[in-house]
Amino acid sequence: ECARVVAEDYADKLPRTYDELTALPGIGDYTASAVMSFAFDERIAVIDTNIRRVLSRVFLGVESRGGATSPAERALANRMLPKDEILGCDADVADNAGSAEHVVNSTIRGGKRSRLHRGERPSVTWNQSVMELGAVICTAKSPLCDTCPIADDCAFLKAGRPGLGERRTRPRQRFQGTDRQVRGLVLAALRELPAGATLPREDADKLWKDQIQLAACIASLDDDGLIEILDGGLRLPS
Ligand code: SF4
Incomplete structure:
Protein backbone atom coordinates (compact mmCIF):
# COMPACT_ATOMS: atom_id res chain seq x y z
CA GLU A 1 0.00 0.00 0.00
CA ARG A 43 19.33 16.48 10.91
CA ILE A 44 16.64 14.66 12.87
CA ALA A 45 16.73 12.60 16.05
CA VAL A 46 16.03 8.92 15.39
CA ILE A 47 14.47 7.34 18.45
CA ASP A 48 14.38 3.58 18.73
CA THR A 49 14.64 1.31 21.77
CA ASN A 50 18.44 1.10 21.60
CA ILE A 51 18.90 4.85 21.28
CA ARG A 52 16.50 5.55 24.13
CA ARG A 53 18.36 3.12 26.38
CA VAL A 54 21.80 4.54 25.59
CA LEU A 55 20.78 8.20 25.95
CA SER A 56 18.99 7.56 29.20
CA ARG A 57 21.91 5.66 30.69
CA VAL A 58 24.71 7.90 29.47
CA PHE A 59 23.18 11.33 30.12
CA LEU A 60 20.59 10.74 32.85
CA GLY A 61 22.17 7.80 34.67
CA VAL A 62 18.94 5.82 34.79
CA GLU A 63 17.32 2.98 32.88
CA SER A 64 14.88 3.77 30.10
CA ARG A 65 11.79 1.98 31.28
CA GLY A 66 10.17 1.23 27.92
CA GLY A 67 6.60 2.05 26.96
CA ALA A 68 5.78 4.94 24.65
CA THR A 69 8.50 7.53 24.10
CA SER A 70 7.95 10.33 26.60
CA PRO A 71 8.24 14.05 25.74
CA ALA A 72 11.27 14.18 28.06
CA GLU A 73 13.02 11.40 26.14
CA ARG A 74 12.27 13.13 22.85
CA ALA A 75 13.60 16.42 24.22
CA LEU A 76 16.78 14.68 25.40
CA ALA A 77 17.31 13.08 21.99
CA ASN A 78 16.87 16.45 20.27
CA ARG A 79 19.13 18.22 22.75
CA MET A 80 21.95 15.73 22.31
CA LEU A 81 21.76 15.52 18.52
CA PRO A 82 24.97 17.17 17.23
CA LYS A 83 24.72 20.19 14.98
CA ASP A 84 25.39 19.52 11.34
CA GLU A 85 28.37 21.70 10.60
CA ILE A 86 30.30 19.81 7.95
CA LEU A 87 33.82 19.47 9.17
CA GLY A 88 36.85 19.40 6.90
CA CYS A 89 39.11 16.36 7.11
CA ASP A 90 41.72 18.35 9.00
CA ALA A 91 39.35 19.85 11.50
CA ASP A 92 39.93 18.63 14.99
CA VAL A 93 36.85 17.86 16.97
CA ALA A 94 36.72 19.81 20.19
CA ASP A 95 37.56 17.62 23.11
CA ASN A 96 34.77 18.89 25.31
CA ALA A 97 34.04 15.85 27.42
CA GLY A 98 30.39 15.25 28.17
CA SER A 99 29.06 17.01 25.09
CA ALA A 100 27.25 15.15 22.37
CA GLU A 101 30.14 15.79 19.99
CA HIS A 102 32.60 14.34 22.42
CA VAL A 103 30.54 11.24 23.05
CA VAL A 104 29.81 10.54 19.38
CA ASN A 105 33.45 11.04 18.56
CA SER A 106 34.49 8.65 21.29
CA THR A 107 31.86 6.19 20.18
CA ILE A 108 33.00 6.12 16.59
CA ARG A 109 36.72 6.11 17.20
CA GLY A 110 37.05 3.86 20.19
CA GLY A 111 37.59 6.62 22.71
CA LYS A 112 40.54 8.25 20.99
CA ARG A 113 40.59 11.93 20.14
CA SER A 114 39.97 11.93 16.41
CA ARG A 115 38.61 13.64 13.33
CA LEU A 116 35.40 13.42 11.37
CA HIS A 117 35.65 12.73 7.65
CA ARG A 118 34.99 15.47 5.13
CA GLY A 119 31.29 15.69 4.37
CA GLU A 120 30.28 13.43 7.25
CA ARG A 121 27.15 14.79 8.86
CA PRO A 122 27.55 14.51 12.63
CA SER A 123 23.83 14.02 13.28
CA VAL A 124 23.66 11.05 10.88
CA THR A 125 26.81 9.51 12.34
CA TRP A 126 25.43 10.12 15.80
CA ASN A 127 22.17 8.30 15.07
CA GLN A 128 24.01 5.33 13.57
CA SER A 129 26.61 5.22 16.34
CA VAL A 130 24.23 5.41 19.26
CA MET A 131 21.92 2.85 17.68
CA GLU A 132 24.85 0.49 17.08
CA LEU A 133 26.27 1.04 20.55
CA GLY A 134 22.92 0.06 22.02
CA ALA A 135 22.71 -3.02 19.80
CA VAL A 136 26.16 -4.47 20.44
CA ILE A 137 27.64 -2.93 23.62
CA CYS A 138 25.04 -1.20 25.75
CA THR A 139 22.54 -4.02 25.58
CA ALA A 140 19.46 -4.14 27.76
CA LYS A 141 20.41 -6.93 30.17
CA SER A 142 24.21 -7.29 29.94
CA PRO A 143 25.90 -4.06 28.89
CA LEU A 144 29.61 -4.54 28.18
CA CYS A 145 30.76 -1.61 30.27
CA ASP A 146 34.33 -2.97 30.55
CA THR A 147 34.85 -2.57 26.82
CA CYS A 148 32.50 0.35 26.20
CA PRO A 149 34.21 3.23 24.35
CA ILE A 150 32.25 5.88 26.26
CA ALA A 151 32.46 4.36 29.73
CA ASP A 152 34.29 7.45 31.03
CA ASP A 153 31.31 9.64 30.09
CA CYS A 154 28.53 7.36 31.28
CA ALA A 155 26.42 8.60 34.17
CA PHE A 156 24.77 5.19 34.55
CA LEU A 157 28.10 3.45 35.08
CA LYS A 158 29.24 6.17 37.48
CA ALA A 159 26.03 5.69 39.48
CA GLY A 160 26.68 1.93 39.82
CA ARG A 161 24.18 0.89 37.11
CA PRO A 162 21.07 1.35 39.30
CA GLY A 163 18.14 -0.91 38.44
CA LEU A 164 19.97 -2.55 35.52
CA GLY A 165 17.51 -4.23 33.18
CA GLU A 166 14.41 -2.99 34.97
CA ARG A 167 11.43 -2.32 32.74
CA ARG A 168 8.10 -0.69 33.27
CA THR A 169 5.69 -3.41 34.34
CA ARG A 170 2.97 -3.47 31.76
CA PRO A 171 -0.57 -3.86 33.04
CA ARG A 172 -1.71 -7.27 31.87
CA GLN A 173 -4.74 -7.22 29.67
CA ARG A 174 -7.68 -8.95 31.29
CA PHE A 175 -8.46 -12.07 29.27
CA GLN A 176 -11.72 -13.10 30.89
CA GLY A 177 -14.61 -11.68 28.92
CA THR A 178 -12.55 -10.30 26.07
CA ASP A 179 -13.30 -10.82 22.40
CA ARG A 180 -10.11 -12.86 22.30
CA GLN A 181 -11.61 -15.30 24.74
CA VAL A 182 -14.89 -15.55 22.83
CA ARG A 183 -13.14 -16.01 19.48
CA GLY A 184 -10.98 -18.71 21.08
CA LEU A 185 -14.06 -20.55 22.37
CA VAL A 186 -15.67 -20.56 18.92
CA LEU A 187 -12.52 -21.80 17.23
CA ALA A 188 -11.98 -24.48 19.89
CA ALA A 189 -15.55 -25.76 19.41
CA LEU A 190 -15.06 -25.97 15.65
CA ARG A 191 -11.73 -27.74 15.98
CA GLU A 192 -13.34 -30.47 18.07
CA LEU A 193 -15.66 -31.40 15.19
CA PRO A 194 -14.72 -34.00 12.58
CA ALA A 195 -13.08 -32.50 9.50
CA GLY A 196 -15.58 -30.60 7.35
CA ALA A 197 -18.39 -30.85 9.91
CA THR A 198 -20.64 -27.89 10.70
CA LEU A 199 -21.43 -26.57 14.17
CA PRO A 200 -25.19 -25.87 14.24
CA ARG A 201 -25.92 -22.22 14.99
CA GLU A 202 -27.99 -23.08 18.06
CA ASP A 203 -24.99 -24.93 19.49
CA ALA A 204 -22.71 -22.03 18.68
CA ASP A 205 -25.10 -19.67 20.46
CA LYS A 206 -24.64 -21.67 23.67
CA LEU A 207 -20.90 -20.97 23.72
CA TRP A 208 -21.23 -17.49 25.24
CA LYS A 209 -23.91 -15.72 27.24
CA ASP A 210 -23.59 -12.27 25.67
CA GLN A 211 -25.19 -12.95 22.30
CA ILE A 212 -24.28 -9.54 20.86
CA GLN A 213 -20.59 -10.01 21.67
CA LEU A 214 -20.74 -13.58 20.39
CA ALA A 215 -22.29 -12.52 17.09
CA ALA A 216 -19.67 -9.79 16.65
CA CYS A 217 -16.87 -12.24 17.34
CA ILE A 218 -18.28 -14.81 14.92
CA ALA A 219 -18.53 -12.08 12.27
CA SER A 220 -14.96 -10.96 12.92
CA LEU A 221 -13.69 -14.56 12.64
CA ASP A 222 -15.50 -14.80 9.32
CA ASP A 223 -13.98 -11.47 8.21
CA ASP A 224 -10.53 -12.76 9.13
CA GLY A 225 -11.10 -15.91 7.07
CA LEU A 226 -10.77 -18.17 10.12
CA ILE A 227 -14.29 -19.61 9.91
CA GLU A 228 -17.12 -19.84 7.39
CA ILE A 229 -20.69 -18.86 8.21
CA LEU A 230 -23.20 -21.15 6.48
CA ASP A 231 -26.98 -21.06 6.51
CA GLY A 232 -27.25 -23.65 9.26
CA GLY A 233 -24.10 -22.99 11.27
CA LEU A 234 -20.34 -22.49 11.30
CA ARG A 235 -17.38 -24.49 10.11
CA LEU A 236 -13.65 -24.16 9.62
CA PRO A 237 -12.63 -23.14 6.09
CA SER A 238 -12.14 -26.13 3.84
S1 SF4 B 1 29.36 2.29 30.17
FE1 SF4 B 1 27.94 0.56 30.21
S2 SF4 B 1 25.94 1.48 30.63
FE2 SF4 B 1 27.31 3.16 29.98
S3 SF4 B 1 26.98 3.34 27.78
FE3 SF4 B 1 28.71 1.96 28.07
S4 SF4 B 1 27.80 -0.11 28.07
FE4 SF4 B 1 26.14 1.37 28.39
Whole structure:
Protein backbone atom coordinates (compact mmCIF):
# COMPACT_ATOMS: atom_id res chain seq x y z
CA GLU A 1 0.00 0.00 0.00
CA CYS A 2 2.86 2.35 0.84
CA ALA A 3 4.56 1.56 -2.48
CA ARG A 4 1.31 2.15 -4.34
CA VAL A 5 0.81 5.59 -2.74
CA VAL A 6 4.44 6.55 -3.43
CA ALA A 7 4.04 5.45 -7.05
CA GLU A 8 0.72 7.20 -7.60
CA ASP A 9 1.09 10.36 -5.52
CA TYR A 10 4.85 10.96 -5.63
CA ALA A 11 5.87 9.67 -9.08
CA ASP A 12 7.84 6.73 -7.64
CA LYS A 13 10.02 8.84 -5.36
CA LEU A 14 9.84 8.84 -1.57
CA PRO A 15 8.76 12.25 -0.27
CA ARG A 16 11.41 14.06 1.75
CA THR A 17 9.50 15.74 4.56
CA TYR A 18 8.58 14.23 7.90
CA ASP A 19 4.89 15.09 7.52
CA GLU A 20 4.66 13.53 4.07
CA LEU A 21 6.54 10.41 5.16
CA THR A 22 4.44 9.82 8.27
CA ALA A 23 1.29 10.25 6.17
CA LEU A 24 2.28 7.17 4.14
CA PRO A 25 0.68 3.84 5.10
CA GLY A 26 2.83 1.95 7.59
CA ILE A 27 5.35 4.74 8.17
CA GLY A 28 5.55 5.97 11.75
CA ASP A 29 7.86 8.32 13.62
CA TYR A 30 10.81 5.93 13.81
CA THR A 31 10.80 4.91 10.15
CA ALA A 32 10.27 8.47 8.92
CA SER A 33 13.12 9.75 11.09
CA ALA A 34 15.43 6.91 10.04
CA VAL A 35 14.73 7.49 6.34
CA MET A 36 15.28 11.24 6.69
CA SER A 37 18.53 10.78 8.59
CA PHE A 38 20.08 7.78 6.82
CA ALA A 39 18.74 8.29 3.29
CA PHE A 40 18.39 12.05 3.04
CA ASP A 41 21.10 13.25 5.45
CA GLU A 42 18.64 15.44 7.33
CA ARG A 43 19.33 16.48 10.91
CA ILE A 44 16.64 14.66 12.87
CA ALA A 45 16.73 12.60 16.05
CA VAL A 46 16.03 8.92 15.39
CA ILE A 47 14.47 7.34 18.45
CA ASP A 48 14.38 3.58 18.73
CA THR A 49 14.64 1.31 21.77
CA ASN A 50 18.44 1.10 21.60
CA ILE A 51 18.90 4.85 21.28
CA ARG A 52 16.50 5.55 24.13
CA ARG A 53 18.36 3.12 26.38
CA VAL A 54 21.80 4.54 25.59
CA LEU A 55 20.78 8.20 25.95
CA SER A 56 18.99 7.56 29.20
CA ARG A 57 21.91 5.66 30.69
CA VAL A 58 24.71 7.90 29.47
CA PHE A 59 23.18 11.33 30.12
CA LEU A 60 20.59 10.74 32.85
CA GLY A 61 22.17 7.80 34.67
CA VAL A 62 18.94 5.82 34.79
CA GLU A 63 17.32 2.98 32.88
CA SER A 64 14.88 3.77 30.10
CA ARG A 65 11.79 1.98 31.28
CA GLY A 66 10.17 1.23 27.92
CA GLY A 67 6.60 2.05 26.96
CA ALA A 68 5.78 4.94 24.65
CA THR A 69 8.50 7.53 24.10
CA SER A 70 7.95 10.33 26.60
CA PRO A 71 8.24 14.05 25.74
CA ALA A 72 11.27 14.18 28.06
CA GLU A 73 13.02 11.40 26.14
CA ARG A 74 12.27 13.13 22.85
CA ALA A 75 13.60 16.42 24.22
CA LEU A 76 16.78 14.68 25.40
CA ALA A 77 17.31 13.08 21.99
CA ASN A 78 16.87 16.45 20.27
CA ARG A 79 19.13 18.22 22.75
CA MET A 80 21.95 15.73 22.31
CA LEU A 81 21.76 15.52 18.52
CA PRO A 82 24.97 17.17 17.23
CA LYS A 83 24.72 20.19 14.98
CA ASP A 84 25.39 19.52 11.34
CA GLU A 85 28.37 21.70 10.60
CA ILE A 86 30.30 19.81 7.95
CA LEU A 87 33.82 19.47 9.17
CA GLY A 88 36.85 19.40 6.90
CA CYS A 89 39.11 16.36 7.11
CA ASP A 90 41.72 18.35 9.00
CA ALA A 91 39.35 19.85 11.50
CA ASP A 92 39.93 18.63 14.99
CA VAL A 93 36.85 17.86 16.97
CA ALA A 94 36.72 19.81 20.19
CA ASP A 95 37.56 17.62 23.11
CA ASN A 96 34.77 18.89 25.31
CA ALA A 97 34.04 15.85 27.42
CA GLY A 98 30.39 15.25 28.17
CA SER A 99 29.06 17.01 25.09
CA ALA A 100 27.25 15.15 22.37
CA GLU A 101 30.14 15.79 19.99
CA HIS A 102 32.60 14.34 22.42
CA VAL A 103 30.54 11.24 23.05
CA VAL A 104 29.81 10.54 19.38
CA ASN A 105 33.45 11.04 18.56
CA SER A 106 34.49 8.65 21.29
CA THR A 107 31.86 6.19 20.18
CA ILE A 108 33.00 6.12 16.59
CA ARG A 109 36.72 6.11 17.20
CA GLY A 110 37.05 3.86 20.19
CA GLY A 111 37.59 6.62 22.71
CA LYS A 112 40.54 8.25 20.99
CA ARG A 113 40.59 11.93 20.14
CA SER A 114 39.97 11.93 16.41
CA ARG A 115 38.61 13.64 13.33
CA LEU A 116 35.40 13.42 11.37
CA HIS A 117 35.65 12.73 7.65
CA ARG A 118 34.99 15.47 5.13
CA GLY A 119 31.29 15.69 4.37
CA GLU A 120 30.28 13.43 7.25
CA ARG A 121 27.15 14.79 8.86
CA PRO A 122 27.55 14.51 12.63
CA SER A 123 23.83 14.02 13.28
CA VAL A 124 23.66 11.05 10.88
CA THR A 125 26.81 9.51 12.34
CA TRP A 126 25.43 10.12 15.80
CA ASN A 127 22.17 8.30 15.07
CA GLN A 128 24.01 5.33 13.57
CA SER A 129 26.61 5.22 16.34
CA VAL A 130 24.23 5.41 19.26
CA MET A 131 21.92 2.85 17.68
CA GLU A 132 24.85 0.49 17.08
CA LEU A 133 26.27 1.04 20.55
CA GLY A 134 22.92 0.06 22.02
CA ALA A 135 22.71 -3.02 19.80
CA VAL A 136 26.16 -4.47 20.44
CA ILE A 137 27.64 -2.93 23.62
CA CYS A 138 25.04 -1.20 25.75
CA THR A 139 22.54 -4.02 25.58
CA ALA A 140 19.46 -4.14 27.76
CA LYS A 141 20.41 -6.93 30.17
CA SER A 142 24.21 -7.29 29.94
CA PRO A 143 25.90 -4.06 28.89
CA LEU A 144 29.61 -4.54 28.18
CA CYS A 145 30.76 -1.61 30.27
CA ASP A 146 34.33 -2.97 30.55
CA THR A 147 34.85 -2.57 26.82
CA CYS A 148 32.50 0.35 26.20
CA PRO A 149 34.21 3.23 24.35
CA ILE A 150 32.25 5.88 26.26
CA ALA A 151 32.46 4.36 29.73
CA ASP A 152 34.29 7.45 31.03
CA ASP A 153 31.31 9.64 30.09
CA CYS A 154 28.53 7.36 31.28
CA ALA A 155 26.42 8.60 34.17
CA PHE A 156 24.77 5.19 34.55
CA LEU A 157 28.10 3.45 35.08
CA LYS A 158 29.24 6.17 37.48
CA ALA A 159 26.03 5.69 39.48
CA GLY A 160 26.68 1.93 39.82
CA ARG A 161 24.18 0.89 37.11
CA PRO A 162 21.07 1.35 39.30
CA GLY A 163 18.14 -0.91 38.44
CA LEU A 164 19.97 -2.55 35.52
CA GLY A 165 17.51 -4.23 33.18
CA GLU A 166 14.41 -2.99 34.97
CA ARG A 167 11.43 -2.32 32.74
CA ARG A 168 8.10 -0.69 33.27
CA THR A 169 5.69 -3.41 34.34
CA ARG A 170 2.97 -3.47 31.76
CA PRO A 171 -0.57 -3.86 33.04
CA ARG A 172 -1.71 -7.27 31.87
CA GLN A 173 -4.74 -7.22 29.67
CA ARG A 174 -7.68 -8.95 31.29
CA PHE A 175 -8.46 -12.07 29.27
CA GLN A 176 -11.72 -13.10 30.89
CA GLY A 177 -14.61 -11.68 28.92
CA THR A 178 -12.55 -10.30 26.07
CA ASP A 179 -13.30 -10.82 22.40
CA ARG A 180 -10.11 -12.86 22.30
CA GLN A 181 -11.61 -15.30 24.74
CA VAL A 182 -14.89 -15.55 22.83
CA ARG A 183 -13.14 -16.01 19.48
CA GLY A 184 -10.98 -18.71 21.08
CA LEU A 185 -14.06 -20.55 22.37
CA VAL A 186 -15.67 -20.56 18.92
CA LEU A 187 -12.52 -21.80 17.23
CA ALA A 188 -11.98 -24.48 19.89
CA ALA A 189 -15.55 -25.76 19.41
CA LEU A 190 -15.06 -25.97 15.65
CA ARG A 191 -11.73 -27.74 15.98
CA GLU A 192 -13.34 -30.47 18.07
CA LEU A 193 -15.66 -31.40 15.19
CA PRO A 194 -14.72 -34.00 12.58
CA ALA A 195 -13.08 -32.50 9.50
CA GLY A 196 -15.58 -30.60 7.35
CA ALA A 197 -18.39 -30.85 9.91
CA THR A 198 -20.64 -27.89 10.70
CA LEU A 199 -21.43 -26.57 14.17
CA PRO A 200 -25.19 -25.87 14.24
CA ARG A 201 -25.92 -22.22 14.99
CA GLU A 202 -27.99 -23.08 18.06
CA ASP A 203 -24.99 -24.93 19.49
CA ALA A 204 -22.71 -22.03 18.68
CA ASP A 205 -25.10 -19.67 20.46
CA LYS A 206 -24.64 -21.67 23.67
CA LEU A 207 -20.90 -20.97 23.72
CA TRP A 208 -21.23 -17.49 25.24
CA LYS A 209 -23.91 -15.72 27.24
CA ASP A 210 -23.59 -12.27 25.67
CA GLN A 211 -25.19 -12.95 22.30
CA ILE A 212 -24.28 -9.54 20.86
CA GLN A 213 -20.59 -10.01 21.67
CA LEU A 214 -20.74 -13.58 20.39
CA ALA A 215 -22.29 -12.52 17.09
CA ALA A 216 -19.67 -9.79 16.65
CA CYS A 217 -16.87 -12.24 17.34
CA ILE A 218 -18.28 -14.81 14.92
CA ALA A 219 -18.53 -12.08 12.27
CA SER A 220 -14.96 -10.96 12.92
CA LEU A 221 -13.69 -14.56 12.64
CA ASP A 222 -15.50 -14.80 9.32
CA ASP A 223 -13.98 -11.47 8.21
CA ASP A 224 -10.53 -12.76 9.13
CA GLY A 225 -11.10 -15.91 7.07
CA LEU A 226 -10.77 -18.17 10.12
CA ILE A 227 -14.29 -19.61 9.91
CA GLU A 228 -17.12 -19.84 7.39
CA ILE A 229 -20.69 -18.86 8.21
CA LEU A 230 -23.20 -21.15 6.48
CA ASP A 231 -26.98 -21.06 6.51
CA GLY A 232 -27.25 -23.65 9.26
CA GLY A 233 -24.10 -22.99 11.27
CA LEU A 234 -20.34 -22.49 11.30
CA ARG A 235 -17.38 -24.49 10.11
CA LEU A 236 -13.65 -24.16 9.62
CA PRO A 237 -12.63 -23.14 6.09
CA SER A 238 -12.14 -26.13 3.84
S1 SF4 B 1 29.36 2.29 30.17
FE1 SF4 B 1 27.94 0.56 30.21
S2 SF4 B 1 25.94 1.48 30.63
FE2 SF4 B 1 27.31 3.16 29.98
S3 SF4 B 1 26.98 3.34 27.78
FE3 SF4 B 1 28.71 1.96 28.07
S4 SF4 B 1 27.80 -0.11 28.07
FE4 SF4 B 1 26.14 1.37 28.39
